[in-house]
Amino acid sequence: MTDTVRPGRAERVAKLPPRERILDAAEELFHSEGIRGVGVQAVADRAGTTKAALYRHFGTKDALVAEWLLIVAAEYASAFDGIEERWRDDPRAQIRGVAAFVADGLSALSHRGCPFVNSLAELPDPSHPARQVIEAHKARQLRRLTAMCVGAGLADPEEAAAEITFALEGAQVSVQNGSVARVGERVVALVDAVIAWHGP
Amino acid sequence: MTDTVRPGRAERVAKLPPRERILDAAEELFHSEGIRGVGVQAVADRAGTTKAALYRHFGTKDALVAEWLLIVAAEYASAFDGIEERWRDDPRAQIRGVAAFVADGLSALSHRGCPFVNSLAELPDPSHPARQVIEAHKARQLRRLTAMCVGAGLADPEEAAAEITFALEGAQVSVQNGSVARVGERVVALVDAVIAWHGP
DNA sequence: ATGTTACGGTACCGACCAGTCCCACACGAT
DNA sequence: ATCGTGTGGGACTGGTCGGTACCGTAACAT
Structure with missing residues (x-):
């Protein structure tokens, strides 16, 4: 019953490339929870991707923060x-x-x-x-x-x-x-x- | 040669009870490094005491922050x-x-x-x-x-x-x-x- | 002298952290 | 058909975190 056609949050943004999804997730999490209060795993999760992809694009958490x-x-x-x-x-x-x-x-x-x-x-x-x-x-x-x-x-x-x-x-x-x-x-x-x- | 009579930082404040020393250390470290950037071990070290004493007095890092x-x-x-x-x-x-x-x-x-x-x-x-x-x-x-x-x-x-x-x-x-x-x-x-x- | 209390020291726990590595799969180009 | 590339998934490292437990001892009151 959960796999209906109604797109979830992850699917709504699934069309964007991972890089943009990661930046969106970072925007939301860093602002609401604080930079040090959010782990890269949490950012990757909310972006619907993995830590590996995150590090492929940004190399460092600090760099991700700067880019955000x-x-x-x-x-x-x-x-x-x-x-x-x-x-x-x-x-x-x-x-x-x-x-x-x-x-x-x-x-x-x-x-x-x-x-x-x-x-x-x-x-x-x-x-x-x-x-x-x-x-x-x-x-x-x-x-x-x-x-x-x-x-x-x-x-x-x-x-x-x-x-x-x-x-x-x-x-x-x-x-x-x-x-x-x-x-x-x-x-x-x-x-x-x-x-x-x-x-x- | 290091154990001269010249009092070090730890000895300058050694007369104060540990509770005050911990609060002094917290004041300095939390303000300059940020709360999440400072571990309780670092606070205890700068206060010239131990984590055990810190937790005996404050019970929790959050409580120490509030008291500071x-x-x-x-x-x-x-x-x-x-x-x-x-x-x-x-x-x-x-x-x-x-x-x-x-x-x-x-x-x-x-x-x-x-x-x-x-x-x-x-x-x-x-x-x-x-x-x-x-x-x-x-x-x-x-x-x-x-x-x-x-x-x-x-x-x-x-x-x-x-x-x-x-x-x-x-x-x-x-x-x-x-x-x-x-x-x-x-x-x-x-x-x-x-x-x-x-x-x- | 004896008991109580607070202290300093340290080893330890489980959880989480940033960052790395390898793998299986989907894709597009040739 | 084949190759290269980016992907999602997950295991893994070394380190640090907040917090706990235990110990020996110094200070003090009785």
Whole structure:
């Protein structure tokens, strides 16, 4: 009775090559359970493949972690692209769009915070291959935010971008421990205030 | 020649009872290497004692983690006490004092961020004994910050306290990845701006 | 002197870890 | 038909993990 035509989870993604399935599984498990809390066997199992295939493609757990974060960084970057595209000549609205994007991400159920921040907490070794991915992503994000602040004509764009970064990161952290309520609205309000504060 | 009178690290703290030495070792190792990255054997070694003694006192690694965080929370609380005492009838200065306190903590070399946030990233299990310690601490800190905002006569103290919390948490996160410069000054500036923004 | 207690030391357990190896099978190209 | 390649399956290694049990001893109270 279990072998009906209804495709199970493993079969739904069975059409993708093993490499993509492994990355999907890593995405899900690393984010929800933590990197060190997930063994490569568990990743291979959820991907419907084996450890051998995993090591054939990535060579190392650390490399898999780095590649996973690289994909997440690309997703963030394309979200930024969409925001810049949508409010093409209104940098102020772009900044608000970024804040709204983060606020939306907060409502994801059982939110575990920013994958980069969590990974940073789990990987204290500065030579870990994932570290440069994280730092590059954060630096790039700050650069884009700074460019938006420049475009918005803010008096001190670097300062404003830094403060907005604090707000966004802080909101993602605060949503993990349930102390602060209505985090989404409040981070948007704070970013708005920062824009107004530095505005022309 | 190695058994001179110069006391080694183990002897410097040898006067403290084993329980305190274990907690000191846990503090150091858990914070710098991460909870899951440190074995109980390593904690016992650095404490100059044995795993047996560690388990006699704490029963479980998880319990040791919880007790460590309890101590850190108490240290934060007493720092808040000192700040409230120092600017006894100037709540606005108290808030700035909190921001300066956090900013000072950022300059600690090889800063690994807030132990509570890092632990949260490492302990996704909501039933972990350390989780309630973390949540209680964060809630308490927000409550005290809100009280300061009330005392300062801010228009919307809950909102202001939440935004200040975002700023402080975000600064601690941002200092881990070196993307943002001058984090200390900037978080103080942001908190100042929030006060002014909500102020009467 | 005697008993109690906490201590340091160590051997040990079962479980899990990252990583390796070999095998049988399905496929596509020639 | 044959070959090479990537695959899923599983056994295996060496090491580390959290946690337990046992022992001899030093400190202290009585």
